[in-house]
Amino acid sequence: MSKIIIFDTTLRDGEQSPGASLDPNEKLQIAKQLSTLNIDVMEAGFPITSEGDFKSVSAIAKEIRDVSICALARAVDKDIDCAAKALKSAKSPRIHVFLATSKIHRKFKLIKAKEEIIKTAVKGVKRAKKYVDDVEFSPEDASRTEPDFLVEVVEAVIGAGATTVNIPDTVGYAVPEHYAAIIKNLRDNVKNINDAVISVHCHNDLGLAVANSLAAIKAGATQVECTINGIGERAGNTSLEEIVMALKTRKDFFKHTTGIKTKEIIATSRIVSGLTGLRVQRNKAIVGENAFAHESGIHQDGVLKESTTYEIMKPEDVGLPKTNIVIGKHSGRHAFKKRVKALGYELPDEELEHTFNQFKLLADKKKEIYDQDIEALVQNEKSEVPNIYELDSLSINCGPVPTASIRLRVGKDKIVADSTKGDGPIDAIFKAIDLLTGIKGTLLDYNVRSITSGKDALGEASVDVEVEGNTYRGRAVSTDTIEASAKAYLNAINRVATKHRRKKST
């Protein structure tokens, strides 16, 4: 049983999912949970793309010591230098250099001949090698690259010092037999292939990312690039939880292990979906709400008699608690703290105290408190956005002309108040907030969902708001969905106000 290296790219390719951008604090939270999950390599970002990404990679490199931290760079000097700078304090840094190799990309995107591609790739690897020992190279769009040319590129970059060669199916075009054949061809024909790890990176455009990765493992790949909940560009990437549980459940067939602490899978999935705002579909394998739910009477009867009749994995193995009603009104600080920790969060004392008070308020309104409720409260608390504007009170008149009357607290003692009409109550609320804050937002997306079941369930509202050409996400929870909506919108507006303040003070 040899070990497959789990390379997680949730914070890089995953963050490229439309609408998933994370701030540096949110990235650090996810990074900490990924380290608890015990991944081997964490692709923390693409530092040249923004100051925020550079800062995130630097902060993660400083803080996370037990995982190799990787930064992405095009085969361009300034990208590689920037990646190296961001990784300066990493204990085990890796630079990941990429350059497209397929005919389509060469002809239309790069306008470069084959020889020039090889020269640029080799130069990029050599430059990265000046900074770190651990260099990964990806021939982008490898699955649509001519097989012989791919052999040439891979051999050249290994010769230049690449320690991992990653073979991306960038556009999700491959099918399992085809992808396995690409890996086999490299193993058979690249003379120095044993000097590097063969890695795979699949996109899910045809829903085949996990199947392709597994086929590649069968053909000899020993690193898999993947993301939590399978998030990523377009239809996403290979899902970490699926690949890991497939290897574990079918170790009889694959004969490989991973170092992943599978009991941390659910906690990680929930943190990622909570912070990115990308909900997990109910029937998603491993982490979807229905993944371990049996609806048919025949199945339920079978599972009660012997769980293996219909369950190929134990829910506990992925961290799903047997019963997730956790604590209630009478639970104390200690039980609360223990549960927060078990869910994968670490809160400083002050934040813990505040969240505990929120929990007590919630427990007064809601009979049963579930893990999801606690997670929602913690994520609310962990939101780094300063509350420049806070909701003081809200009342709605839903008559023929819906009207919202809102009072906002600004700073410690100032109160501002106004009433506005709207097309509906939510529209009226958002307009009133615009008026009171002087920040005019355009609502791009608005969602309300209940976090648990029952009439008294905690509701979560999330919004995407465009202000001055930028999109800001806001989220909030409350047992009152109207209040949650107002607070979510205010959360997004507070992000804008914070940015305005920072700009003014620089």
Ligand code: KIV
């Ligand atoms: O899909 C892809 O080709 C990539 C590379 C940067 C590895 O994400």
Ligand code: ZN
């Ligand atoms: Zn990708």
